[in-house]
Amino acid sequence: MPDPNGFLRYDRRLPARRPVPVRISDWREVYPPAGEELVREQATRCMDCGIPFCHDGCPLGNRIPDWNDLVRTGNWDAAVESLHATNNFPEFTGRLCPAPCEAACVLGLGGQQPVTIKQVEVEIANAAVARDGLRPRPASAPTGRSVAVVGSGPAGLAAAQQLARAGHTVTVYERDDAIGGLLRYGIPDFKLEKQHVDRRVAQLTAEGVRFRAGVEVGVDVTAAQLRAEHDAVLLACGALQGRDTPGT
Structure with a gap:
C-alpha cells in the first residue's frame, strides 16, 4: 500500500547540480548521485494511482508505481528487477530520456509537482551496479540459431x-x-x-x-x-x- 499522503508531506526535490566552477574543470556528469534518503522521499510522493497515466507516457511501459513503492520501502533488489523487466538499460534512459512520464504524472495534472520519476529510475540503475555489478545472465542452452x-x-x-x-x-x-x-x-x-x-x-x-x-x-x-x-x-x-x- 503506497503512502496516500506522501505528496502532501514532501515537495518535489532534485539533487543539487555540481557547482559551476567544478563542472568547467572536467567533462563529468552535471548531476551527482542522489542520496538514498532523498530518493526514498521522492518515491514516497507517488500515489500508485488507480489509472497511472505515467504508464502511457513512458514509451517503454515501465512499471513506474511498482518500483516507486519498492524504493519507498527500501526493497532495492526487487526495484532493480521490476525496472529491468521493461528496460534493458535504465542507466541510459534515466539520464537521457526527456521524461514524458513526468508530464503524464497525475500529480502534475492535478496542479501539484510531478514525481521525480526520472531521478528515481537512474538511482535504481545505480543501485543495480552497486549491488551486483550488472551480473551477466547467459542463456541456459543455445538454440543453434x-x-x-x-x-x-x-x-x-x-x-x-x-x-x-x-x-x-x-x-x-x-x-x-x-x-x-x-x-x-x-x-x-x-x-x-x-x-x-x-x-x-x-x-x-x-x-x-x-x-x-x-x-x-x-x-x-x-x-x-x-x-x-x-x-x-x-x-x-x-x-x-x-x-x-x-x-x-
Missing part, C-alpha cells in the same frame, strides 16, 4: 541482449571504431559518462554477444553475406541523416 545485428546503438544493444538471453548466437556489426553508436559518439560525457556504455558492453560480451567494430555493412561486408551467414538480420542502424521539418 544466429542473428546479425547491424548497429550498436541503444536499439541494437537491447535487441542483442534479448536475443542472446534467448539462446541465439548474436554478432553486432558497428562501422565506428568502438561500440555504442549514438550513446558513445552522439551524447557528451556531461550527460552520459562512457563508463556506463562500457559496463553494458562488458555484460553483453559475458552473455555471449560478439562485437565487430570498424565493419561497415554494405562496404566491408555485404547484405548477402550476412543473410548467408546468419539465420536472421536485424537492422538497427538508426537515422544517419538529419532532415528539416516544414516551416509553419
Whole structure:
C-alpha cells in the first residue's frame, strides 16, 4: 500500500547540480548521485494511482508505481528487477530520456509537482551496479540459431541482449571504431559518462554477444553475406541523416 499522503508531506526535490566552477574543470556528469534518503522521499510522493497515466507516457511501459513503492520501502533488489523487466538499460534512459512520464504524472495534472520519476529510475540503475555489478545472465542452452545485428546503438544493444538471453548466437556489426553508436559518439560525457556504455558492453560480451567494430555493412561486408551467414538480420542502424521539418 503506497503512502496516500506522501505528496502532501514532501515537495518535489532534485539533487543539487555540481557547482559551476567544478563542472568547467572536467567533462563529468552535471548531476551527482542522489542520496538514498532523498530518493526514498521522492518515491514516497507517488500515489500508485488507480489509472497511472505515467504508464502511457513512458514509451517503454515501465512499471513506474511498482518500483516507486519498492524504493519507498527500501526493497532495492526487487526495484532493480521490476525496472529491468521493461528496460534493458535504465542507466541510459534515466539520464537521457526527456521524461514524458513526468508530464503524464497525475500529480502534475492535478496542479501539484510531478514525481521525480526520472531521478528515481537512474538511482535504481545505480543501485543495480552497486549491488551486483550488472551480473551477466547467459542463456541456459543455445538454440543453434544466429542473428546479425547491424548497429550498436541503444536499439541494437537491447535487441542483442534479448536475443542472446534467448539462446541465439548474436554478432553486432558497428562501422565506428568502438561500440555504442549514438550513446558513445552522439551524447557528451556531461550527460552520459562512457563508463556506463562500457559496463553494458562488458555484460553483453559475458552473455555471449560478439562485437565487430570498424565493419561497415554494405562496404566491408555485404547484405548477402550476412543473410548467408546468419539465420536472421536485424537492422538497427538508426537515422544517419538529419532532415528539416516544414516551416509553419
